Amino acid sequence: MTRPTLHPDTLAVRAGEDPFRPHDALAVPVEFAIAHGYPDVASWEQVARGDAPGPLYSRNTAQPATLALEARLAALEGAEAAVAFSSGMAAISSTLMALLRPGARVVAGKDTYGGSHYLFQHTLPHWGVQVTLCDTTDAGAFAAAMAQGCDLLYLESPTNPMLKVQDIHRLAAAGHAAGAWVVIDNTFATPVNQQPLALGADLVLHSATKFLGGHADAMGGIACGSRALTDQLRHYREIHGACLDPMSAFLILRGIKTLALRMRQHNANALALAQWLQAHPAVARVNYPGLPDHPQHALAASQMQGFGGVLSFELAGGFAAVQAMLPRCQLLIRAATLGSVDTLLGIPSTTSHVECSEAERVALGIPGGLVRCSVGIEDVRDLIADLAQALA
Numbered sequence: 206m207t208r209p210t211l212h213p214d215t216l217a218v219r220a221g222e223d224p225f226r227p228h229d230a231l232a233v234p235v236e237f238a239i240a241h242g243y244p245d246v247a248s249w250e251q252v253a254r255g256d257a258p259g260p261l262y263s264r265n266t267a268q269p270a271t272l273a274l275e276a277r278l279a280a281l282e283g284a285e286a287a288v289a290f291s292s293g294m295a296a297i298s299s300t301l302m303a304l305l306r307p308g309a310r311v312v313a314g315k316d317t318y319g320g321s322h323y324l325f326q327h328t329l330p331h332w333g334v335q336v337t338l339c340d341t342t343d344a345g346a347f348a349a350a351m352a353q354g355c356d357l358l359y360l361e362s363p364t365n366p367m368l369k370v371q372d373i374h375r376l377a378a379a380g381h382a383a384g385a386w387v388v389i390d391n392t393f394a395t396p397v398n399q400q401p402l403a404l405g406a407d408l409v410l411h412s413a414t415k416f417l418g419g420h421a422d423a424m425g426g427i428a429c430g431s432r433a434l435t436d437q438l439r440h441y442r443e444i445h446g447a448c449l450d451p452m453s454a455f456l457i458l459r460g461i462k463t464l465a466l467r468m469r470q471h472n473a474n475a476l477a478l479a480q481w482l483q484a485h486p487a488v489a490r491v492n493y494p495g496l497p498d499h500p501q502h503a504l505a506a507s508q509m510q511g512f513g514g515v516l517s518f519e520l521a522g523g524f525a526a527v528q529a530m531l532p533r534c535q536l537l538i539r540a541a542t543l544g545s546v547d548t549l550l551g552i553p554s555t556t557s558h559v560e561c562s563e564a565e566r567v568a569l570g571i572p573g574g575l576v577r578c579s580v581g582i583e584d585v586r587d588l589i590a591d592l593a594q595a596l597a
C-alpha cells in the first residue's frame with residue numbers, strides 16, 4: 206500500500222492528473238482516438254507486449270482521462286493501483302468472474318446491492334460457484350460459513366437500502382484466516398468516509414456513477430487494490446471489454462475534484478434530515494448509521510469518518526402512504542440513482558432491488574413502506590420544508 210503524502214482533500218483535486226496534462230493544461234484532455242500510429246515495428250511491439258507504456262488500442266490501454274482517474278482513486282483508497290470499468294456492475298461482475306472458478310466458494314451478506322445479489326443468487330451458481338449468503342451483520346454466521354471453505358468474502362457497508370453496517374476489520378481478518386480474498390463495495394461511503402484497504406480488505410469496488418461522479422451525468426465503475434490483483438482485472442477488462450468511455454472518465458475525474466467538499470455537505474444534510482424524520486409522526490423508523498440508536502452506530506463511528514449521504518425511512522402507513530407521499534414532493538426528485546448533488550427519493554422495487562421479486566424483497570426484510578433518500582447538497586431547510594409538506 207502506498208502512503209499518500211498529501212491530505213485526502215488535496216488528493217481529490219490533484220492526484221493522478223499531472224502526467225496527463227501536456228504543457229501544464231489545467232484539465233486532462235479527453236482523447237477520443239482509440240488508437241495511435243507507430244513509426245516502426247520495434248517500438249510498436251514494445252508497447253503491445255507491455256514492455257513500454259503507451260497507447261495501443263483503447264480496450265487494451267486506456268486513454269489519459271481513464272488513467273488519471275485510476276491513479277486518483279488508487280491514491281484516495283490508499284491502493285497500489287486501480288482499474289476503471291464501464292459501470293459499477295461491470296467492476297463487480299468482472300471482479301467475481303476474473304477471480305473465481307467453478308468449484309470456488311463465496312461468502313457474502315444477504316443485503317448487497319440488487320445487481321450484486323442477482324449475481325450471487327443466479328449467475329455465480331450457474332457457473333458452478335457456491336455462494337453462501339449470511340445475515341449481513343452477524344459476524345458469527347460469516348465465520349461459520351467461511352469455516353466450510355471460502356475463496357472470496359464479499360462485503361458491502363453501509364448496505365443499500367437498509368444502511369446496515371459490517372465490521373470490516375473483523376470480517377477481513379476472518380476472511381484472510383480462511384484464505385479468502387476480501388472484496389468490498391465502498392460505493393455508499395466513498396473513500397472520504399471509509400478506507401476499507403486500511404481495515405484489511407484486498408479490493409475496493411465502486412459504482413463511480415454515484416458519489417464519485419456526483420452529478421448523475423456519467424456511468425462508471427472502479428476496482429482498487431494491489432498491483433497483482435488489479436492486473437488480473439485489467440487483463441479481464443481487455444478481453445471482456447467493459448472499458449470506460451473517455452468522456453465519462455473525464456466527467457467522473459472532474460466530479461471527484463469536489464468529492465471531499467460534497468461529502469461533508471452530504472454527511473451533514475443526511476444527519477439533519479435523519480433527525481428531523483425520526484421526530485415525524487408519519488415515520489415509523491429511520492435507518493442512518495449516524496443516528497445514536499442505529500444498531501451498529503458505535504461500529505460505524507469506529508470505522509467511518511462520516512456516515513454518508515444515504516438514509517432510508519419507513520412510513521407508518523406502508524406502501525399506500527409511500528404512493529401518496531412521493532408525487533407530492535416538489536423539490537425532491539423521484540429517481541433510480543443515488544449519490545448526486547440533487548436530493549433523490551427512491552423505493553426498493555424501482556431502484557436497489559428492481560432485480561428482485563416482491564417475495565425476495567420480503568424475505569430480505571425490506572419493508573413495503575420503505576423510502577430511500579439520497580440526500581444532496583442543497584440547503585437542508587429546503588429539503589425539510591418539501592418533505593414536511595409532502596408528509597402533511
Ligand SMILES: *Cc1c(COP(=O)(O)O)cnc(C)c1O
Nearest residue numbers: 292293294318365392412414425
Ligand atoms: C449503483 C450501485 C452499484 C451498481 O453500479 P452501476 O454504476 O449502476 O452499475 C453497485 N453497488 C452499489 C452499492 C450501488 O449503489
